[in-house]
Amino acid sequence: MAYDTLIIGAGMSGLAAGIRLAQFDRRVLVLERHSLWGGLNSFYKLKGRPFDSGLHALTNFVPKGTAGVPLTRALRQLRIGYDELKLGQQGHSEIRFDGRLLKFTNQPEVFFGEVAREFPEEIDGLRRMVHEFAPYDAVSIENADSSAREQLQRYVRAPELIEILMLPTCIYGSAREDDLDWDQFQILFRALFLEGFSRPEGGVRTLLDLLVKRFRKVGGELRMNSGVQSILVRKGTAIGVRLDSGEELLAERVFSSAGHAETLRLIHGQDNSEHRAAGDASAGAARLSFFEAISVLDTLPANLGIDSAVTFFNHGQEFRYRRPKTPIDVQSGVICSPNNFERCELSEGFVRFTALANHAHWRNLPEPEYVAQKQICADQMLASATAAMPALGAIGAHSLMRDTFTPRTIEHYTGHVGGAVYGSPVKCRDGRLGVERLALIGTDQGMLGIVGALLSGITIANQQALMEAAR
Amino acid sequence: MTQDEVVTAIKDIIAQIAPDEDLSSLEMDVRLREQIELDSMDFLDIVMELRKLYGVQVPEKDYMELATLGGCVKYLHPLLEKKSLHCAQRA
Ligand SMILES: Cc1cc2nc3c(=O)[nH]c(=O)nc-3n(C[C@H](O)[C@H](O)[C@H](O)COP(=O)(O)OP(=O)(O)OC[C@H]3O[C@@H](n4cnc5c(N)ncnc54)[C@H](O)[C@@H]3O)c2cc1C
Numbered sequence: 001m002a003y004d005t006l007i008i009g010a011g012m013s014g015l016a017a018g019i020r021l022a023q024f025d026r027r028v029l030v031l032e033r034h035s036l037w038g039g040l041n042s043f044y045k046l047k048g049r050p051f052d053s054g055l056h057a058l059t060n061f062v063p064k065g066t067a068g069v070p071l072t073r074a075l076r077q078l079r080i081g082y083d084e085l086k087l088g089q090q091g092h093s094e095i096r097f098d099g100r101l102l103k104f105t106n107q108p109e110v111f112f113g114e115v116a117r118e119f120p121e122e123i124d125g126l127r128r129m130v131h132e133f134a135p136y137d138a139v140s141i142e143n144a145d146s147s148a149r150e151q152l153q154r155y156v157r158a159p160e161l162i163e164i165l166m167l168p169t170c171i172y173g174s175a176r177e178d179d180l181d182w183d184q185f186q187i188l189f190r191a192l193f194l195e196g197f198s199r200p201e202g203g204v205r206t207l208l209d210l211l212v213k214r215f216r217k218v219g220g221e222l223r224m225n226s227g228v229q230s231i232l233v234r235k236g237t238a239i240g241v242r243l244d245s246g247e248e249l250l251a252e253r254v255f256s257s258a259g260h261a262e263t264l265r266l267i268h269g270q271d272n273s274e275h276r277a278a279g280d281a282s283a284g285a286a287r288l289s290f291f292e293a294i295s296v297l298d299t300l301p302a303n304l305g306i307d308s309a310v311t312f313f314n315h316g317q318e319f320r321y322r323r324p325k326t327p328i329d330v331q332s333g334v335i336c337s338p339n340n341f342e343r344c345e346l347s348e349g350f351v352r353f354t355a356l357a358n359h360a361h362w363r364n365l366p367e368p369e370y371v372a373q374k375q376i377c378a379d380q381m382l383a384s385a386t387a388a389m390p391a392l393g394a395i396g397a398h399s400l401m402r403d404t405f406t407p408r409t410i411e412h413y414t415g416h417v418g419g420a421v422y423g424s425p426v427k428c429r430d431g432r433l434g435v436e437r438l439a440l441i442g443t444d445q446g447m448l449g450i451v452g453a454l455l456s457g458i459t460i461a462n463q464q465a466l467m468e469a470a471r
Numbered sequence: 472m473t474q475d476e477v478v479t480a481i482k483d484i485i486a487q488i489a490p491d492e493d494l495s496s497l498e499m500d501v502r503l504r505e506q507i508e509l510d511s512m513d514f515l516d517i518v519m520e521l522r523k524l525y526g527v528q529v530p531e532k533d534y535m536e537l538a539t540l541g542g543c544v545k546y547l548h549p550l551l552e553k554k555s556l557h558c559a560q561r562a
Pocket of ligand 1: 226
């Protein structure tokens with residue numbers, strides 16, 4: 001029996017698109033290669049402990065009842081109640097930039113106050129920037145790309161403050177080296193500083209359980225361990241997919257969350273070098289990936305004086321956001337503790353460290369060296385983070401275990417070439433790939449993070465399937 | 472469906488879409504968007520639910536007719552007159 005829509009990938013965007021369509025009685029099947037859903041933001045167990053693979057913080061926090069903003073819009077479209085997410089807010093987060101410390105919370109005035117203290121001549125410019133941000137609706141699909149670094153100079157004169165603003169926005173969402181698109185900067189600045197951070201009690205699993213439960217309840221089908229080997233195209237129109245097992249499934253329409261270049265490969269095949277060259281050029285190869293180490297402690301981080309939810313740090317006056325020549329680049333990074341959110345259920349302490357990493361380096365390491373290198377890099381990262389945040393010096397004595405993952409891990413579990421977390425630098429805003437009845441959803445459609453990926457699935461499902469029927 | 476039942480049907484759909492809104496004191500002739508938070512994505516959902524529950528097609532050019540509860544009754548009553556009210560379950 002043919003499906004109305006086949007969706008490649010059970011990440012945030014695939015599940016969200018699936019819910020929208022199944023909710024209105026479409027016959028939908030989500031196909032996932034991995035044995036677990038979640039994609040870039042999944043979860044796993046190690047030595048009996050629950051780990052989140054991606055979650056630092058759910059961005060875009062707003063109080064219940066706030067209208068017309070990404071988080072509540074997404075929940076409403078998916079018919080998931082705000083209270084069901086069990087959001088716990090951050091206490092505060094920090095930017096530690098070359099000796100300066102700026103705190104921020106879910107109250108934007110706190111951040112503005114910090115900027116006013118550190119850069120008194122710049123605060124008016126920063127406020128004017130926020131005032132001139134385009135409304136949410138305008139920053140959506142059809143915006144031309146332009147450089148945030150250039151645009152920021154219209155409002156901010158101190159080069160150091162520009163670097164300070166680039167640090168968290170790039171690390172939490174830029175697929176471009178040393179810059180990000182101006183519209184993406186606006187989205188991220190809002191998501192981080194005007195809205196803020198929270199964490200579902202129970203971690204990302206709470207959100208994923210809600211999505212999967214809802215999808216099944218409205219009649220959607222979810223198949224795990226079912227990788228899509230290729231997308232079947234006839235006369236320029238997608239008609240279905242072929243699975244790794246050889247099984248073929250037919251549908252009216254295919255959505256792919258596999259990524260831009262990855263989806264082109266599903267259409268044209270690995271071996272078709274002509275198409276692949278064209279595909280890679282137009283999609284833009286992803287260059288940025290991350291290394292992460294997660295330490296489990298026998299005490300809560302706050303007991304050691306580590307009380308920030310998320311800390312972005314950088315040593316030196318310049319923030320480098322590019323693929324490092326070394327395995328990882330510890331000049332900058334992120335330190336994150338789920339324990340420092342309200343409602344956190346974890347009885348042990350968790351501290352996560354993230355830094356830019358070079359995918360090719362990790363991919364090519366033979367296994368014993370790979371394992372050894374992970375430990376070396378995790379130690380380097382801790383040393384660098386401790387230089388920025390001295391309280392971290394105490395965690396060695398309290399460490400129960402440590403897990404690490406690399407760009408290779410990300411590529412293995414999500415299929416994103418190069419271990420890309422934010423996808424290709426060239427976004428495909430309308431989701432169209434030149435094949436009829438095929439649309440791209442997720443990160444490479446240009447919406448960022450968890451909330452962005454949900455909205456991407458929702459928006460494309462609305463525009464390319466539901467509105468068409470309403471016309 | 473009577474005209475009152477059309478109002479009930481619409482309110483029931485809005486309650487599915489926007490469970491946190493208070494619908495008890497909605498005015499008939501004031502735009503819904505001015506009384507509760509509904510954006511264009513939500514209007515799409517109202518139309519989709521009408522189609523799903525009652526088989527009624529509202530073309531995009533007619534969305535404006537649904538701006539107020541009074542407008543909904545005027546536009547939808549002729550289409551729903553012969554159908555019976557059944558409330559959307561929270562699917
Ligand atoms: C370490 C890390 C930390 C992060 N931290 C945060 C955070 O704190 N806050 C935040 O908002 N965001 C965070 N993100 C980003 C967030 O996880 C992503 O933006 C979001 O999950 C992307 O969802 P997606 O649906 O676009 O893609 P994906 O999650 O990648 O979904 C794609 C799915 O498709 C599957 N797939 C691919 N190819 C095939 C195929 N051929 N056949 C079948 N299935 C296939 C993959 O296995 C995957 O499950 C983080 C990401 C990482 C990696």
